[in-house]
Amino acid sequence: MVGIVLNDNAYEQDIRELLMAFCPGEEIVHEAHPSLRFCVEGILSEDRTEFELCLVFEGGSSFRALAMEALEPEIQAECRAAWESNVLKVNYEDRFETKNQIKRRLYVLLMEQTGKTLPWGTLTGIRPTKIAMTKLAEGDTPEQVFHYMKQTYFTSNEKINLCIEIAQREEKLLSAIDYRNGYSLYIGIPFCPTTCLYCSFTSYPIGRWQGRTGEYFHALFKEMDYVAEKKKGCTLDTVYFGGGTPTSLSPEDLDTLITKLKNTFDFSTVQEFTVEAGRPDSITREKLEVLKKHGVTRISINPQTMKQETLKIIGRRHTVEDVKDRFHMARELGFDNINMDLIIGLPEEDLDDVRSTMEQVKELGPDSLTVHSLAIKRAARLNTMKEVYKDLKITNTQEMIDLTAEYARDMGLEPYYLYRQKNMAGNFENVGYAKPGKACLYNILIMEEKGDILACGAGTTTKITYPDENRLERVENVKDVEQYISRINEMIERKEKLLSKR
Numbered sequence: 001m002v003g004i005v006l007n008d009n010a011y012e013q014d015i016r017e018l019l020m021a022f023c024p025g026e027e028i029v030h031e032a033h034p035s036l037r038f039c040v041e042g043i044l045s046e047d048r049t050e051f052e053l054c055l056v057f058e059g060g061s062s063f064r065a066l067a068m069e070a071l072e073p074e075i076q077a078e079c080r081a082a083w084e085s086n087v088l089k090v091n092y093e094d095r096f097e098t099k100n101q102i103k104r105r106l107y108v109l110l111m112e113q114t115g116k117t118l119p120w121g122t123l124t125g126i127r128p129t130k131i132a133m134t135k136l137a138e139g140d141t142p143e144q145v146f147h148y149m150k151q152t153y154f155t156s157n158e159k160i161n162l163c164i165e166i167a168q169r170e171e172k173l174l175s176a177i178d179y180r181n182g183y184s185l186y187i188g189i190p191f192c193p194t195t196c197l198y199c200s201f202t203s204y205p206i207g208r209w210q211g212r213t214g215e216y217f218h219a220l221f222k223e224m225d226y227v228a229e230k231k232k233g234c235t236l237d238t239v240y241f242g243g244g245t246p247t248s249l250s251p252e253d254l255d256t257l258i259t260k261l262k263n264t265f266d267f268s269t270v271q272e273f274t275v276e277a278g279r280p281d282s283i284t285r286e287k288l289e290v291l292k293k294h295g296v297t298r299i300s301i302n303p304q305t306m307k308q309e310t311l312k313i314i315g316r317r318h319t320v321e322d323v324k325d326r327f328h329m330a331r332e333l334g335f336d337n338i339n340m341d342l343i344i345g346l347p348e349e350d351l352d353d354v355r356s357t358m359e360q361v362k363e364l365g366p367d368s369l370t371v372h373s374l375a376i377k378r379a380a381r382l383n384t385m386k387e388v389y390k391d392l393k394i395t396n397t398q399e400m401i402d403l404t405a406e407y408a409r410d411m412g413l414e415p416y417y418l419y420r421q422k423n424m425a426g427n428f429e430n431v432g433y434a435k436p437g438k439a440c441l442y443n444i445l446i447m448e449e450k451g452d453i454l455a456c457g458a459g460t461t462t463k464i465t466y467p468d469e470n471r472l473e474r475v476e477n478v479k480d481v482e483q484y485i486s487r488i489n490e491m492i493e494r495k496e497k498l499l500s501k502r
């Protein structure tokens, strides 16, 4: 248990996020008492020009025991400053600068206390590539971006270089579409065969909705009609079916849904049409044929791991053989852009398991690969039923991440998008790799917050961007399917409010 005690909460969230990155899974309390491992104390002076930051713990400071020469010069300088004084001179109203000052100081204090450094340094946000992309768009050279990220966030060389490489690739890919005037459409299908242990998405076992999907469609089609009417004359760039697992639907339902979609929207400008087939246990030849018939350009078949025992632990009722079988089936039917999702840090997996998964994936040869680090979200069973699963060992290391990157490059896949999540095992990142020409534009658009995303369905989020003001506005649909159906008019009104501001 660790603590945070502040006399002003303006930067509490930033402090808490960095603390969580250093001490994953540890409970954080807002009081100082002797049973704490340590406590972050922050005192803002009355005139708001000084912020005193210290770590209070048993045993006193061991700063000087740090192997300073092994640290990067920027971190060394912050350590020295911390030795001299606990007090930071701040311009408290400059939120960006103050936040970074506090986080840099806290970083060295926590580094000293825990003996850890973080690959992303003080960065706790989910879109680090956006920083590189923005700087490059402003005219900075890659060297300047490198210097900036090092100075400001203490990010490791490897992660900065990865950010810059991805940002440059993304810029090139996005230059092929007019996302400022176009939009993307997301259709949410909130059903899955069963619920995975780590799932925090909007997902209901399809069994419970068998024979009632028409009710969902009734509401969904109403929302799609509204969006199509509202966006008449605008360019539809990409379409993405996610969820849940869209292929949980029957072939007939899939056919009805995509027929409706194509009759409602102008598809002549669509550059990419993705369907998350996702769970291999939801895929059949008939369903793939429906997708093919309707011109779906990209599908996902997600193993998450190629270790049978793990699949059982995480509640996915399919086998490794199912993954291979469905992949070959999709290839036979002519799908030439197949993505596979993997998760690193799954319960009871070690480096050899990751290697074995990568070997098997390499043999299949997908066109793109998304490697996630396990994130234990609040709503996931892995979290809500902590007691039941407490003996499961979760390991995620840089070595594992590096191994997946090595395999990806070996398979001719280049990193093209990256994002981070809160509560990730090992505090790493998710990286999407793709063969040249097979990157998913939708993934880039959503991660870099470029272009509008109009989303229909339970649990989906519509995002409207204001590029000149570097901001976006969003509106969410309710997650519960019954609620979504009964309150569909309200969902449409919410959208109308957002869209009519333009």
Ligand code: SF4
Residues within 6 Å of the ligand: 191, 192, 193, 194, 195, 196, 198, 199, 200, 201, 202, 203, 243, 244, 245, 278, 279
């Ligand atoms: S397949 Fe995805 S959406 Fe469905 S239960 Fe598993 S994690 Fe959740």
